[in-house]
Amino acid sequence: MTLVDFTSLMVSALLLAGIYAVMSVGMTVIYGVMKIVNLAHAGFMMLGAYLALELFERFQIDPILAAFLTFPVMFLLGGAVHWVLVRRLPHADEPTLPSLLLMFGLWLVLQNLGYLIWGNTDRSIFTPRTLSVVNVGPIAISTLRLVVFIAALVCLGLLEAWLHYTWFGRSVRALIQNRYAALITGVHEDRTAGIAFGLGIGFAGLAGGLLGSLYSFDPDFGRAFLIRAFVIIVLGGLDSISGVAIGALVLALVETFSIIFVPAGYQLAISFALLALVLIVLPGGIASLLAKARRLA
Amino acid sequence: MPGTHRVRQMWISAVAVALVVSFSLSCSRNKAAESSIKVGVVLPITGREAKPGQYQREGIDLAIRQINQDGGVMVKELGQKLPIQEVFYDDSSDQAKSASLAERAMSSDGVIAVLGAYSTALGEAESVMPDRYQTPWISTGAAATTIFNHGYQYTFGTLSPTNLLGSTTAEYLGSLVDQGKLKKGLKIAMTLENTDHGVDYGRGIKQWIQDHPGYFNVVFSENFDLGSPDFSGLLQKVKGARADIFLADAHLQDYITMHRQYLQSGLAHQMISYGARGPEADARKAMGDGVDYIFAGIWWSKNLPYPQVKKFNEDYKAFAGHEPDSWYPAPAYDAVRALATAIESAGTLNKTAIRDALKNVDLKDSLLPGQELKFGANGQINTPFVIVENKPGGKVDIVYPKDAATGESIAPIPKH
Numbered sequence: 001m002t003l004v005d006f007t008s009l010m011v012s013a014l015l016l017a018g019i020y021a022v023m024s025v026g027m028t029v030i031y032g033v034m035k036i037v038n039l040a041h042a043g044f045m046m047l048g049a050y051l052a053l054e055l056f057e058r059f060q061i062d063p064i065l066a067a068f069l070t071f072p073v074m075f076l077l078g079g080a081v082h083w084v085l086v087r088r089l090p091h092a093d094e095p096t097l098p099s100l101l102l103m104f105g106l107w108l109v110l111q112n113l114g115y116l117i118w119g120n121t122d123r124s125i126f127t128p129r130t131l132s133v134v135n136v137g138p139i140a141i142s143t144l145r146l147v148v149f150i151a152a153l154v155c156l157g158l159l160e161a162w163l164h165y166t167w168f169g170r171s172v173r174a175l176i177q178n179r180y181a182a183l184i185t186g187v188h189e190d191r192t193a194g195i196a197f198g199l200g201i202g203f204a205g206l207a208g209g210l211l212g213s214l215y216s217f218d219p220d221f222g223r224a225f226l227i228r229a230f231v232i233i234v235l236g237g238l239d240s241i242s243g244v245a246i247g248a249l250v251l252a253l254v255e256t257f258s259i260i261f262v263p264a265g266y267q268l269a270i271s272f273a274l275l276a277l278v279l280i281v282l283p284g285g286i287a288s289l290l291a292k293a294r295r296l297a
Numbered sequence: 298m299p300g301t302h303r304v305r306q307m308w309i310s311a312v313a314v315a316l317v318v319s320f321s322l323s324c325s326r327n328k329a330a331e332s333s334i335k336v337g338v339v340l341p342i343t344g345r346e347a348k349p350g351q352y353q354r355e356g357i358d359l360a361i362r363q364i365n366q367d368g369g370v371m372v373k374e375l376g377q378k379l380p381i382q383e384v385f386y387d388d389s390s391d392q393a394k395s396a397s398l399a400e401r402a403m404s405s406d407g408v409i410a411v412l413g414a415y416s417t418a419l420g421e422a423e424s425v426m427p428d429r430y431q432t433p434w435i436s437t438g439a440a441a442t443t444i445f446n447h448g449y450q451y452t453f454g455t456l457s458p459t460n461l462l463g464s465t466t467a468e469y470l471g472s473l474v475d476q477g478k479l480k481k482g483l484k485i486a487m488t489l490e491n492t493d494h495g496v497d498y499g500r501g502i503k504q505w506i507q508d509h510p511g512y513f514n515v516v517f518s519e520n521f522d523l524g525s526p527d528f529s530g531l532l533q534k535v536k537g538a539r540a541d542i543f544l545a546d547a548h549l550q551d552y553i554t555m556h557r558q559y560l561q562s563g564l565a566h567q568m569i570s571y572g573a574r575g576p577e578a579d580a581r582k583a584m585g586d587g588v589d590y591i592f593a594g595i596w597w598s599k600n601l602p603y604p605q606v607k608k609f610n611e612d613y614k615a616f617a618g619h620e621p622d623s624w625y626p627a628p629a630y631d632a633v634r635a636l637a638t639a640i641e642s643a644g645t646l647n648k649t650a651i652r653d654a655l656k657n658v659d660l661k662d663s664l665l666p667g668q669e670l671k672f673g674a675n676g677q678i679n680t681p682f683v684i685v686e687n688k689p690g691g692k693v694d695i696v697y698p699k700d701a702a703t704g705e706s707i708a709p710i711p712k713h
Contacts, residue, residue, distance in 0.1 A: 005537055012529035120347030122550065124583035131560045131587050140563030215526065216553045216583050220344050220390075224524050259530030265491040265520035267530075 001260065004138045011141055013249075013256040018149035020248035021156060022210060023225050024232040026203030028244045029159075031233065032176035033196035036086065037095045039103040041229060042222025043110030044201050048074055048208025049217045050118055056125055063125045064147055067209025071202045078201025081106070082194045091189075093179070114219025124216035148210045155206060156245060159199075163241065172196050227268070231275045237287025246286045250274075333382035334370060334646065336361075336636065337402030337411040339423065340438075344390025345524060345550055348579065349625045350415045353437050355617040356626030357412060358383070360633035362616065370637045373644030381637070384408055388419060396422040403430035409646050410435065412632050415625075416548070417441040417459075417494040418523075427451035433652045435636060437629040440596075441493035445675040451652050453676040455628040455635065455665075459494050459546075462594045463501020465682040466544065466570060469592070469697045469706075471505070471512050478708040479567060486517040486540035486566075488531055488555070490547055495520060498546040498572055516540050523548060528555045532562050546572035553583045560587045567709035568592065576685050576693040577623050590710040592686040592696065597627035597665055600695050600703045601683065605662050627664040635660055635670060666701065 023045065030038045048070045055066035085106070089099050132143040163169040171192045174182035183189060208222065215221075228251065236247030251271060258270045282289060338357055341350035361381045364370060369380040384406055388395035395414065402408045403426055410433040414420035420439020427434035428449045436444065440456035473479045487502065489495035499518060506513050517538035521531055532555070535543060543566040547555060552574040559569075574580070575593030599610050599621045609630065614620050621627065639654035640646070656672060663670035665680040673679050684697035686706060694704030 001537070005533060008536075009530065009533055012527075012533065016527055016529065115343055120343055120351060122348055122553070122579045122583075124553065124579070126583055126585055130557070131584065133561060133563050135563070140561070142558075142561030145561065214557070216550060216579065218345070218347060220347075224526050228526070255527065256530045259534060263519050264488070264525075264528070264531040264534075265522055267525060268522055 008139050009256050009260075011139060013252045015142070015145045015149045016256060017245075017249040017252035018152035019145075019207075019211065019214070020228060020232055020252055021245050022152035022203065023207035024229040024236075024244050024248060025156060025159060025241060026200040026207065027229050028200075028233050028236070028241060029172070029196050029203070030200035031095075032240075033172055034086070034099075034193050035092055035094055036089070036099045036103065038200060038204075039100060039226075040106040040110060041200075041204050042226040043107040043114075044074060044078070044204035045208030045211065045222040045225065046114055046217065046219055047077075047110060048205030049212030049221055050114065050123070050208075051205065052209035052212050053123055053125055056127075063127060063213045064151055064210070067151070067206055067213070070205040070209045074205025075198040075202035077205075078198035079194055081201065082197040086197055087190055087194065111219050118219060120218060122216045122218050125213050127213075130213070144213060148214060151210055155203070156241075159203070160241060168192065168195055172199075228271060231271045233285075234275055235278050235285055237285030237290075240285065240287030240290075243285055243287035243290070246290075250286070331375060331646065332379065334372070334379050334640065335382050335384055335406070335408045336633075337384045337386065337399070337406065337408035337413075339386045339388055339395060339398045339402065339411060339413040340415055341390040341395075341419065342387045344388075345548070346390040346416050346419070348549065349438065349623075350387075350390070352622060352625035353413070353415050353629040354385070355613070356629035357437070357633050359613055359616045359626070360630045360637075363612070364633070364637050370640050372640065372646060374646070381633075386413075390416075390419070392418055392422040395419040396426065399423040399426045399434070400430070403427070403432040403434075408432065409640075409648055409651060410636055412629070412636065413437055414439050417444070417492050420444050420454075421493065424449065424452055431652075432648050433636070433639075433655055435632045435655075437632045438625070440677075441497050442677070443493045443497075445677040449676065451648075453635075453655055453672050455632045455670065455678055456596050457678055457680050457682060459497035460501035460504070461679070462573060462682055463498040463503075463546075464505040465501075465684065465697075466498075466572075466594045467502045467505035467509075467513070469594070469684045470542065470568060471509055472697060473568075473706060473708045474512055476706075478706065481511055483513055483541040483567065484516040484539070485513050485542045485544055486535045486538045487515060487519070488528075488535065488543075488545045488547075489518065489520050490551065491520040491522055495546045502544065513542070521551075523551060525551070526554070528558050529562065532558055532564060536562065536564055540566065542566055542568045544570050544572075547574055549574055549577055549579065552577075553580055556580070556587065556591070557584055560584065565710075565712065569710065570594070573624070576687055579622075581687075581691060586689060588687050589689050590687060590707055592684055592706075594682045594684050595624040596680070596682060597624040598683050598685055598693075598695050600685075600693070601664070601666065601701060602703070603664070603668055605668075606664050609664055631660060631663050631665060631670055634663075635672075 027038050027041050051070040052066040055061040056063050133140045171187040232247040236243030340354050365380040369378040371378050386398040402411050412435050414423045414436040415438030417439045420436045424444045428451050433451050436454040440459045442458045489499045552571040570592050575591045580588050635658045638658050643650040643654040660670035666683050667680045683695050685693050686696045695701050696706040
């Protein structure tokens with residue numbers, strides 16, 4: 001492999017990692033605070049993609065801006081879903097069957113709602129940016145992927161800042177770290193969980209909007225990403241935001257570079273092999289490794 | 298005691314009479330209930346195959362409507378024409394659901410035949426049912442030879458085998474070499490979907506190349522997973538192969554995802570094909586003029602110069618509200634006509650008799666290339682493929698075979 005090939009693959013992996021990170025972070029926030037595995041994540045991503053499409057087609061809003069505009073809408077939708085359904089689930093320190101069933105059922109409802117509103121047609125967002133390429137020396141980089149990557153970095157940066165520098169953000173982190181200690185210090189669990197759920201759904205919608213610029217989609221959109229999001233959050237540590245970024249990078253690197261050595265048909269198998277390996281060797285994910293390193297330092 | 302014996306005998310006689318009466322009543326009720334011919338249709342109209350499934354359903358519905366408008370299908374045994382009653386099942390593009398719905402149709406819903414099964418994966422799942430329930434099954438959208446090579450007796454298909462698609466693709470490229478448009482000895486890179494469809498397609502190409510030495514060399518061939526969100530690594534390998542021609546075998550969604558990434562990666566080849574995908578309107582919507590010059594081997598084209606195709610195009614547009622998109626509705630439409638012909642020829646609704654009649658069906662006014670639909674010994678038809686090429690401005694021309702061509706091949710693809 002030449003240096004150019006290697007650099008091209010590295011750039012592809014980095015761009016892919018950005019996409020993977022932004023689609024997984026919402027799931028992590030929800031799991032961290034409520035210990036709910038959001039199986040409806042793909043459904044909310046699909047809604048985000050269609051919302052971005054509607055904004056693009058009806059109001060000629062740039063698809064990337066449209067993806068950002070879906071965030072507040074999806075945040076409110078997430079808050080409503082929490083208030084109507086999720087808060088009625090029994091509190092637990094680990095995922096429960098009722099929560100899994102509720103979220104799976106919600107996914108099916110969203111999917112069918114999608115079919116009802118938008119039909120089964122494949123939709124896509126096509127702009128002059130879709131096929132344009134930036135040439136950096138001999139390496140061609142998709143402009144759209146680059147824009148989506150930057151947007152993903154901005155999102156993760158904003159989330160990280162929100163979690164560290166706002167009262168609500170700190171209460172979310174407190175609930176993620178130790179629910180009982182957080183309650184003792186006066187964190188309002190229901191309100192914080194509602195906001196965290198809204199945030200998770202908001203990020204799912206935003207990710208859907210961004211991915212909708214890259215891929216064609218239908219109401220079944222998101223299934224392939226959901227599986228990868230699972231792998232990433234287990235890799236990163238189920239409730240760690242920074243772990244998600246690292247997990248996304250690891251998965252993207254492994255998927256991209258493993259293709260050199262094994263046929264592309266085994267790409268998903270490699271992801272699952274990685275998942276199994278992490279569960280055996282590093283059950284706490286990369287976040288536990290980082291925490292250990294910090295303690296030692 | 299004799300009295301008791303007589304009472305018992307009377308009871309037995311009464312029960313026997315009741316049984317005979319109820320049996321004969323039920324028989325006569327069944328005869329009376331045969332006011333229509335129930336045909337099961339299992340297709341995906343939701344999920345990843347929804348779009349082609351919907352198009353195939355439209356083809357089937359149009360054929361049923363036209364047959365019923367003509368009074369239905371003559372069933373000699375009953376001495377009357379009966380309308381076809383469609384029993385539709387959406388398999389949601391799910392293999393397990395597809396198989397269980399075909400089973401339900403054949404075992405408990407009383408259909409005389411099942412049509413449908415779009416895509417090889419779903420067709421394979423359904424294909425074990427027809428012989429089990431001795432019900433004729435006509436696949437309208439599954440072409441892999443593996444489905445038809447098990448020796449099943451109730452399995453039929455209105456798509457020619459995929460290896461023929463592969464060999465026709467290579468033959469077309471070979472014709473471009475003969476015309477001097479392409480050079481001899483060009484290198485081919487292939488990416489094939491990880492299904493029997495992909496395997497057959499690749500096999501067809503390799504077989505033709507083996508039979509015609511010197512024309513092309515396959516320098517890269519690899520499979521990929523259906524529905525993958527990222528093909529950048531695979532395309533990087535294609536780039537590394539430094540091939541002249543890029544041939545892929547992909548479903549519609551994968552075609553769109555892969556070709557978008559192909560264009561974004563700055564790749565360029567002298568010729569590009571995604572197997573049977575290429576002229577779909579959705580692809581042009583998703584990639585604009587990025588789909589120009591892609592060629593596809595398809596089972597049918599609305600541009601075929603046959604009068605029955607012209608009439609079909611008009612009827613289909615009036616019925617579905619849009620023109621036929623790619624090849625999907627025609628094999629489904631002809632499947633219904635073949636079934637109706639078989640029922641008329643069998644003169645009965647007996648499923649085995651219909652199966653036997655299907656084996657001898659010969660539709661002389663078929664929409665498909667060659668205009669004749671006959672099932673082979675394995676139940677699959679063997680009509681030729683047509684090669685179409687996307688031209689600038691959204692035009693799609695038939696470019697091969699020559700006698701059906703509506704435009705010239707543009708080869709190699711002009712450099713931008």
